[in-house]
Amino acid sequence: IEIFSKQDYDWDEFRWTCSNHLIIPTIYLKFKTYDLLSHLPEEIVNHFKEIYEINRDRNEQILLQMKEITVALNRAGISPIFLKGTGNLIDGVYPDLGERIIGDIDILVPEADYFKSVELVREIGYLNHWEKPRNPEKLVHYPRLYKYNVPADLEIHRIPTEIKDLKYLNSEMIFGQKTEVASLPGCFIPDVEHRIIHNFVHSQLTNS
Numbered sequence: 287i288e289i290f291s292k293q294d295y296d297w298d299e300f301r302w303t304c305s306n307h308l309i310i311p312t313i314y315l316k317f318k319t320y321d322l323l324s325h326l327p328e329e330i331v332n333h334f335k336e337i338y339e340i341n342r343d344r345n346e347q348i349l350l351q352m353k354e355i356t357v358a359l360n361r362a363g364i365s366p367i368f369l370k371g372t373g374n375l376i377d378g379v380y381p382d383l384g385e386r387i388i389g390d391i392d393i394l395v396p397e398a399d400y401f402k403s404v405e406l407v408r409e410i411g412y413l414n415h416w417e418k419p420r421n422p423e424k425l426v427h428y429p430r431l432y433k434y435n436v437p438a439d440l441e442i443h444r445i446p447t448e449i450k451d452l453k454y455l456n457s458e459m460i461f462g463q464k465t466e467v468a469s470l471p472g473c474f475i476p477d478v479e480h481r482i483i484h485n486f487v488h489s490q491l492t493n494s
Contacts, residue, residue, distance in 0.1 A: 290325045297327060304334075308387040311338040315382050342384025344437045345375060349383075351391060351436050352376060353470060358410050359395070360472040364403055366393040367464055369446060369484065372438075373475040376467050390430065390439045394460060400444040404428050412440055447487050454491075455483045 289295065304310045314334040317323050323331050352372060359366050368376055369392040380386050395403045400423075412431040419429045427443040447455055464474040476484065 287322070287325050297330060301330060301333070310334050311341045311382075311384050311387060314338045315385055338384050341387055342382070345383050345386070345388060347436065348372065348388055348391065348438050349376065351433075351438060351440075352473065354410060355391070355393065355407060355440065356470055356473040358406050359403060362399075362402065362406055364395055364399045364406070365472055365474055366395055366403075367460060367474045367476060368393055368467075369443065369476065370481075370488065373481060376470060376473065377465075377475050378469075388438060390441055392427070392441045392443060394443045394446055394457065396461070397444045397457065400428070400442065403442050404431070407431060407440060407442070415439075446484060448492060451487050451491050454487055455480060 304313050311334075314323075314331075315338065317326065326334075352368060356366060367373075371386055371388045372391050374380065375383075375386055375388060393403075408431075411433045413433065415430045415432060419425075422428050423444075426445055426448055427441040430439045430441055432439045445452060445457055446460055460476045460480055463477040463480060465477050467473045467475060475481070
């Protein structure tokens with residue numbers, strides 16, 4: 287409150303920082319919870335609220351996508367494991383559905399079902415960003431698949447991390463301790479320890 291009360295406080299920098307780190311919905315919700323929104327300019331509050339509401343609606347649509355993908359794969363006996371943001375979203379980690387900004391949907395499938403899974407999601411409307419991916423059998427995940435009229439692209443992983451990082455987290459570890467999601471039978475997420483490790487590997491080792 288003391289910092290925000292300064293006449294020369296840089297609100298553009300504040301807004302840019304929150305946006306750059308994808309935490310506008312989180313900041314809005316936390317400031318609302320602790321009755322701090324009155325210390326922000328009305329323009330900032332309205333902007334943050336709008337972003338939060340858009341993100342909440344988007345996440346509701348992403349949950350529907352996840353259900354559709356799970357059903358399509360389950361029919362062929364494949365149980366996807368949702369990784370990273372979508373795994374946490376469906377597990378109810380966030381107090382509010384609109385808190386976490388989701389980039390895309392990441393799923394891990396057994397390597398033997400890798401290409402089969404790609405074909406199954408194609409049957410429900412997902413398309414390649416590239417016509418003929420080069421050496422997809424050597425990639426961490428199949429090149430992004432997209433579908434019209436849904437918010438998130440899909441990445442189907444044959445392994446959870448880059449090869450150099452498999453010593454920290456690999457498919458055998460994840461499948462060995464996977465957790466079924468009560469709200470969506472046939473859908474799984476990594477256990478909490480593996481999600482924490484994956485968070486670190488993805489943000490610090492993969493993306494520096």
